Amino acid sequence: MKKFLFLDYHELESIQGFSRELEQPVKHPGNPLFAPDAPWENGNMQFYGSVVKVGGQPFQMWYTVIHKPWRMFLAYAESDDGLVWRRPLLEIFRHNGEKTNIVLADNPHGTAVIYDAAEPREDWRYKMVAGTDPSGCICAYHSPDGIHWLPVRRFPVIATNPDCPMGFLRAPDGRYVVYHRLYGFGRRVFRSESWDFVYWTGEPRMVLEPDAGDPTQVQFYGLGAAPYGSYELGTLWMFHTDPEEYGRGHSRGYQEAELAYARSGYAWHRAAQGKPFIPHGSPGSWEQGNLQCASAPVYLDEEIRYYYIGTDMSHKRQWELEPQHAGLGMASLRPDRFVALVAGDEPAELLTVSVILPSPQIQLNASTQKDGWIRVELLDINAQPIPSLTMENCLPIAGDSTSHQVRWHHAQISDTLVGQPVRLRIHACKARLYSISLIEPGEIPLYHHIRGRSALSHQTRLRQRPC
Numbered sequence: 329m330k331k332f333l334f335l336d337y338h339e340l341e342s343i344q345g346f347s348r349e350l351e352q353p354v355k356h357p358g359n360p361l362f363a364p365d366a367p368w369e370n371g372n373m374q375f376y377g378s379v380v381k382v383g384g385q386p387f388q389m390w391y392t393v394i395h396k397p398w399r400m401f402l403a404y405a406e407s408d409d410g411l412v413w414r415r416p417l418l419e420i421f422r423h424n425g426e427k428t429n430i431v432l433a434d435n436p437h438g439t440a441v442i443y444d445a446a447e448p449r450e451d452w453r454y455k456m457v458a459g460t461d462p463s464g465c466i467c468a469y470h471s472p473d474g475i476h477w478l479p480v481r482r483f484p485v486i487a488t489n490p491d492c493p494m495g496f497l498r499a500p501d502g503r504y505v506v507y508h509r510l511y512g513f514g515r516r517v518f519r520s521e522s523w524d525f526v527y528w529t530g531e532p533r534m535v536l537e538p539d540a541g542d543p544t545q546v547q548f549y550g551l552g553a554a555p556y557g558s559y560e561l562g563t564l565w566m567f568h569t570d571p572e573e574y575g576r577g578h579s580r581g582y583q584e585a586e587l588a589y590a591r592s593g594y595a596w597h598r599a600a601q602g603k604p605f606i607p608h609g610s611p612g613s614w615e616q617g618n619l620q621c622a623s624a625p626v627y628l629d630e631e632i633r634y635y636y637i638g639t640d641m642s643h644k645r646q647w648e649l650e651p652q653h654a655g656l657g658m659a660s661l662r663p664d665r666f667v668a669l670v671a672g673d674e675p676a677e678l679l680t681v682s683v684i685l686p687s688p689q690i691q692l693n694a695s696t697q698k699d700g701w702i703r704v705e706l707l708d709i710n711a712q713p714i715p716s717l718t719m720e721n722c723l724p725i726a727g728d729s730t731s732h733q734v735r736w737h738h739a740q741i742s743d744t745l746v747g748q749p750v751r752l753r754i755h756a757c758k759a760r761l762y763s764i765s766l767i768e769p770g771e772i773p774l775y776h777h778i779r780g781r782s783a784l785s786h787q788t789r790l791r792q793r794p795c
Contacts, residue, residue: 331557331778332680334667335599341711341751345676346669346761350587350600351633352607353653353659359613360638360655362405362413367401368423368430370392372648373656375620375637375675376458376493377402378441380474381628388474389413389656390431390441390456393635394648395509400632402432402439402458403576406474410626410658418475422481431475434460438490439510440623441474444498446602451478453475455525457492457506466490466508468525485528486520493565495553495623496730505593507551507562508532514566515547519593536564536588536596545569549583551596554624558779561666563605563621563634565599567643576700580644585636587666591718606634614653617642627776631728634659653719663730663775664693664763671700671756678769682709682749682766688741689767690752700758702726704734706741707751717741719755730775731765 332339360794364373370393377391386406391402391531401421407413418428429602432439436458443530447453454471465484469477488511495507504522509515517536522528538546563585570580587605590596590649609615615638626633629645639654641647694702702725704715716739723735767773 329557329768329773329778330683330686330766331664332683333559333664334669334762335559336597338591338679341679341681343669343676343678345674346671346678346756348503349668349670349760350603350605351661351665351668351762353632353661354604355657355659356363356411357605358411359657361411361658362656364393364433366415366428368401368428370395370649371652371654372639373403373637374648375622375635376400376437378439378623379410379498379626379633379635380441380443381579381626382443382445387413387626388441389635390439390474391656392436392439393430394523396649398487398646398649400435400437401430402436403429404431405429413656414477418473418626432458432460432469432477435459436460437464438466438492438494438547440496440506440552442496442498442624443474446502452525453620455504455590457485457490457494459494460661463490466494466506466520480526485522485526486532488532489737491551491624492550493620495562495567497554497560497624498556499560499593500555504590505553505560507535507553509549509550510534514654515549517548517551517564517596533594535594541601545571545581547578551588552623554623554627556631556776558591560590560593560736561625561627562590562596564588565620566604575740580642580729582608582642583620585619585634606636614638614640614655615657615738616640617652618647619657622757630662631660632663661782662693665730666753666762668760668762669756671702671759671761673758674755675755677756678754679707679711680752680754682751685741685746685748685750685764686766687769688733691765691767691773692725692732692734692754693730693762693765694725694756695760696730696756697758700726700756701734701756702756702759705753705755706745707753709751711751714745714750719753730762735747 417428422428439458450469451472456469466486518532549567555560569578608619641652703722
């Protein structure tokens with residue numbers, strides 16, 4: 329499946345009458361779903377951690393708790409529905425002689441976990457990165473179940489202290505990727521890679537830092553990331569620092585998440601700079617202080633879940649050890665609905681770049697008001713209308729669906745158009761458009777398994793090359 333998303337205007341030739349709006353995931357009305365009320369949790373929990381859902385198994389969560397004077401522990405919880413959570417009591421670590429749900433006691437910092445379905449070794453399916461003692465640098469672990477962990481080697485795999493939450497993913501080409509901070513460079517995001525999870529690139533590359541559009545009181549605490557087809561999508565931990573505090577090592581402020589994205593993994597952008605994707609709570613709420621997203625979202629059939637930990641405490645030195653109200657929250661949105669192109673009362677229009685048409689099946693993820701509509705016309709590579717596949721002949725699309733089918737009166741896409749470069753022109757009124765999908769022959773679409781817009785043939789690119 330090829331897909332047009334509207335994280336930016338990169339895949340549009342022109343646009344008129346549409347406005348572009350960030351969609352914020354809707355927070356679950358039952359939040360907080362889980363609270364750190366076990367004796368060994370000391371009333372605190374942080375999402376230096378992850379939530380994973382493997383088919384046929386419960387939701388699994390890894391989160392961090394801190395003991396005085398300052399030591400971090402990785403705890404584990406499970407849920408059948410992702411809403412009601414339980415702590416398995418294990419023999420791995422005991423607190424005052426009692427079993428706990430702690431699965432790693434090596435002072436893990438920045439922990440992130442993935443389930444690697446492509447891994448042939450069963451005891452390596454679960455993979456974890458964390459900065460652990462004695463070095464404090466980034467170490468790699470593997471596990472058959474997410475509970476019993478073994479290091480992949482005696483020494484750290486990335487020689488830096490991850491004083492931050494980390495993003496961790498396996499890219500579609502097979503590379504393992506970690507997003508972290510590089511000691512000595514402040515709150516900026518760096519990327520390291522590995523082909524085997526054991527040996528990693530020696531030189532982390534900076535991929536994201538505040539720019540001229542950011543106010544002085546903004547820093548990047550860390551980045552969670554996950555593949556979304558040909559994209560990587562990230563929850564960027566925005567650290568809004570206290571303007572009354574001076575110096576480079578700001579410690580006072582609050583955290584919340586912005587939506588970030590990359591096509592290559594190296595050139596990262598923010599979908600709506602300065603606007604939170606998942607905002608921290610209003611004054612007086614349990615999440616009024618820090619809001620920390622898990623290292624990656626959970627992709628379900630018709631829902632994307634963003635788990636986060638909120639607290640009524642703002643960030644400052646050792647804030648985690650102070651009395652507080654903390655808990656697990658969840659916010660969700662429907663597939664592809666990260667950014668909407670919004671058409672108001674007057675008709676709007678857009679023209680896409682050219683794309684190789686894989687089949688006659690075209691779908692729109694969109695919603696309309698009661699009297700709203702969307703129409704589609706198909707054009708050739710030179711933006712000339714294809715007879716019968718015009719706006720006037722298109723059956724109007726109305727209602728709310730992630731998979732509206734595009735159809736025309738008494739006409740269909742011919743076999744001669746399949747495999748050829750085309751453009752789509754979308755007309756809309758009182759509507760919200762989230763994505764355009766071109767379905768491969770015989771494909772059962774899976775929204776987060778997408779390919780980038782297919783490159784034009786070499787001859788076509790030569791014809792279009794500017795003089």
